Amino acid sequence: xAEHVILVDEADRELGTMExxxxxxxxxxxxxxxxxxxxxxxxxxxxxxxxxxxxSGGLWSNACCGHPRPGEDMDAAAGxxxxxxxxxxxxxxxxxxxxxxLDVGDGLREAEYNHTYLGMLDTGAALRPDPEECSAARWxxxxxxxxxxxxxxxxxxxxxxxxxxxxxxxx
Numbered sequence: 001x002a003e004h005v006i007l008v009d010e011a012d013r014e015l016g017t018m019e020x021x022x023x024x025x026x027x028x029x030x031x032x033x034x035x036x037x038x039x040x041x042x043x044x045x046x047x048x049x050x051x052x053x054x055x056s057g058g059l060w061s062n063a064c065c066g067h068p069r070p071g072e073d074m075d076a077a078a079g080x081x082x083x084x085x086x087x088x089x090x091x092x093x094x095x096x097x098x099x100x101x102l103d104v105g106d107g108l109r110e111a112e113y114n115h116t117y118l119g120m121l122d123t124g125a126a127l128r129p130d131p132e133e134c135s136a137a138r139w140x141x142x143x144x145x146x147x148x149x150x151x152x153x154x155x156x157x158x159x160x161x162x163x164x165x166x167x168x169x170x171x
Contacts, residue, residue, distance in 0.1 A: 005030040005067045010099065012113045017070050021054060027101065027109035030067065033078045034159060035092060036167045037063040037119045042142045044164075045121065047086070047134035049157065055104040058135070061157035062164070063119070078117050086137060087128025090119040095170040102158040116163055118170055142168065 005023045007015040008031050023030050037045040047064065051057045064085040068077035075092070083089050096116035104110050123139045140148075145164065153161050 003067070004070055005032075006070055008113045010113075012097070020067065024055065024104075024108040024110065027111045029099070029101075029111045029113060031074075031115075032065065032067050032110075032112040033074060033081070033115045033117060034065045034163055035063045035078055035082050035117045035119060036163070037082075037088075037090065037121050038142075038171060039121060039123045039139060041123075042171065043123055043139040044142055044145055045086075045127075046138060046140055046145070046160075047129065048136040050131065050133055050135050052132070055106060055108045055110075056157045059157045059160075060155055061160045063137075064133070065159070074115050078115070082119070085130050085133045087130075088121060088125050090121045090125075092117040092119045096163070096166055098163075098166070100159065100162060102162070104158055110159060112159075114159070114163070116167060118167060 003020040004017040005020050007018055008029055045063045046060050048060050049056050064081050066081035068074050078092050094115055095118045099113050101111040127137050129137045149156055
């Protein structure tokens with residue numbers, strides 16, 4: 001069954017729904033979320049997107065991202081997706097709402113009204129990554145990520161590069 005996204009205007013007001021891949025092909029603004037998970041000692045949980053993803057495969061990114069299903073509460077969607085992708089749960093708080101329009105290659109765009117969440121988790125938490133979603137997950141110190149992104153930003157998803165510094169101010 002095809003997944004659908006919620007199309008929105010510049011104020012995140014719902015306009016309808018569309019099949020997910022078609023919305024990305026057409027670059028139509030839609031509702032999305034990104035989850036950043038940190039440890040108490042300022043390490044960030046990052047994942048390498050599975051090579052088979054329809055865009056940004058093989059790139060490092062935040063703990064997880066997704067789109068709420070039509071009619072689904074945003075907070076519930078974020079918690080569901082974190083559990084689905086990495087097999088973990090933690091309290092999440094929304095820290096940013098932002099719009100962006102990013103070229104993610106292969107004629108696809110991430111034109112999103114993004115709700116960005118922050119969660120805290122101990123580095124000893126047992127991760128169970130879904131191999132369909134991510135090929136690896138690891139904890140990395142914030143300073144190491146900043147340094148790595150300055151030398152090889154193309155190793156990271158476009159939205160991660162944009163959102164990471166904005167999330168750090170909320171730690």
